[in-house]
Amino acid sequence: MPRTRETVLEIDLKALTHNYRFLRSRLHSETKFLAVVKAFAYGSDSIRIAQRLEALGIDYLAVAYVAEGIALRDAGIKTPILVLHPQSVNFDIMIAHYLEPSLYAPRILKEFLEALKKHNQKDYPVHIKFNTGLNRLGFWENDVDFILDQVKGKNDVKIVSIFSHLAASEDLNEKGFTQSQIESFKKIASEVNQKLECSPIRHLLNTSGIINYPEAQFDMVRCGIGLYGFGNEAKIDKQLKPIATLKTIISQIHRIEPGETVGYNRAFTSQSYRVTATLPLGHADGIGRHYGNGKAFVKINGKIAPIIGNVCMDMLMIDITGIECKEGDEVIVFGQDPSAEKFASTANTISYELLTGISQRVKRIFME
Numbered sequence: 001m002p003r004t005r006e007t008v009l010e011i012d013l014k015a016l017t018h019n020y021r022f023l024r025s026r027l028h029s030e031t032k033f034l035a036v037v038k039a040f041a042y043g044s045d046s047i048r049i050a051q052r053l054e055a056l057g058i059d060y061l062a063v064a065y066v067a068e069g070i071a072l073r074d075a076g077i078k079t080p081i082l083v084l085h086p087q088s089v090n091f092d093i094m095i096a097h098y099l100e101p102s103l104y105a106p107r108i109l110k111e112f113l114e115a116l117k118k119h120n121q122k123d124y125p126v127h128i129k130f131n132t133g134l135n136r137l138g139f140w141e142n143d144v145d146f147i148l149d150q151v152k153g154k155n156d157v158k159i160v161s162i163f164s165h166l167a168a169s170e171d172l173n174e175k176g177f178t179q180s181q182i183e184s185f186k187k188i189a190s191e192v193n194q195k196l197e198c199s200p201i202r203h204l205l206n207t208s209g210i211i212n213y214p215e216a217q218f219d220m221v222r223c224g225i226g227l228y229g230f231g232n233e234a235k236i237d238k239q240l241k242p243i244a245t246l247k248t249i250i251s252q253i254h255r256i257e258p259g260e261t262v263g264y265n266r267a268f269t270s271q272s273y274r275v276t277a278t279l280p281l282g283h284a285d286g287i288g289r290h291y292g293n294g295k296a297f298v299k300i301n302g303k304i305a306p307i308i309g310n311v312c313m314d315m316l317m318i319d320i321t322g323i324e325c326k327e328g329d330e331v332i333v334f335g336q337d338p339s340a341e342k343f344a345s346t347a348n349t350i351s352y353e354l355l356t357g358i359s360q361r362v363k364r365i366f367m368e
């Protein structure tokens with residue numbers, strides 16, 4: 001890769017392939033693989049990522065909202081797409097794009113069946129979500145009869161899968177709770193199978209679930225962050241490759257004297273002669289103010305430089321005292337080192353939030 005001359009998010013599609021193969025290798029060969037590409041594929045680019053995953057033979061894709069699924073269909077993606085959190089106002093357009101809803105409550109199920117009547121569909125695929133302890137979205141175990149009552153004898157709808165979501169799959173202190181979720185999901189699944197007289201695809205595990213509870217892989221897994229290079233665990237992170245690298249450049253260098261201040265509200269006061277650099281990257285690009293004032297570090301020519309003062313909308317300033325560098329030099333914000341996970345942790349947040357927050361203003365470039 002030539003050195004960058006502006007702020008870019010570099011997306012390594014080879015790393016995506018590597019991560020997919022690594023995660024796949026931890027599963028039974030017959031287990032289906034659903035790739036979660038919501039939120040622009042965790043801040044990268046949902047279309048390019050979905051295209052690559054489709055080429056790799058992925059079984060299913062998932063997005064959070066209907067509009068995200070439509071963008072994939074408009075780009076020619078043919079793989080089945082599960083919409084995890086559809087709103088009923090979008091049901092008509094969702095059906096027109098053959099996107100498959102997660103139905104998670106009596107209200108949403110009834111509204112979907114109502115919408116389906118207008119569309120003259122046969123066996124339209126739907127997914128039923130159960131709440132087993134996360135208490136976010138999902139039917140309760142004792143809703144099974146209600147659901148079956150609603151869909152029984154109807155040929156316009158088909159339950160292709162049932163699923164649930166773990167609350168703490170990355171936290172081994174919560175093993176007991178996770179086991180109880182697994183048991184509860186098993187019980188629901190066998191009840192549905194019995195009463196429905198068919199066997200929908202069952203799926204429960206996210207990335208950390210794949211790592212920590214492979215015995216609960218059922219028929220499919222739903223993997224997000226692992227594909228993008230993070231396993232929520234140091235041992236696994238070593239085997240995955242972050243697909244995204246945020247790079248920028250030095251716009252200007254200043255030499256400041258003791259007592260001078262840097263940035264808005266004069267938040268940084270220099271105690272000595274310092275050298276500072278201004279970067280074309282700010283909170284409007286997704287590097288929030290919580291990374292300022294000495295919390296986070298970036299890398300220039302292999303050397304660590306802290307962010308000083310308040311992060312501005314379009315810029316931030318770093319202390320480069322003692323680092324050999326010049327205007328125009330490349331700056332690594334996160335990537336291989338520091339990783340997004342490490343960068344995020346300096347401000348008490350997680351890779352998921354940092355990655356999905358990189359705004360659409362930042363140019364995405366792709367390495368094949």
Ligand SMILES: *Cc1c(COP(=O)(O)O)cnc(C)c1O
Pocket residue numbers: 036084165205206207208222223224225226
């Ligand atoms: C986002 C999401 C996932 C993916 O989780 P990761 O931890 O990124 O693997 C899986 N299932 C559901 C329901 C989700 O909302």
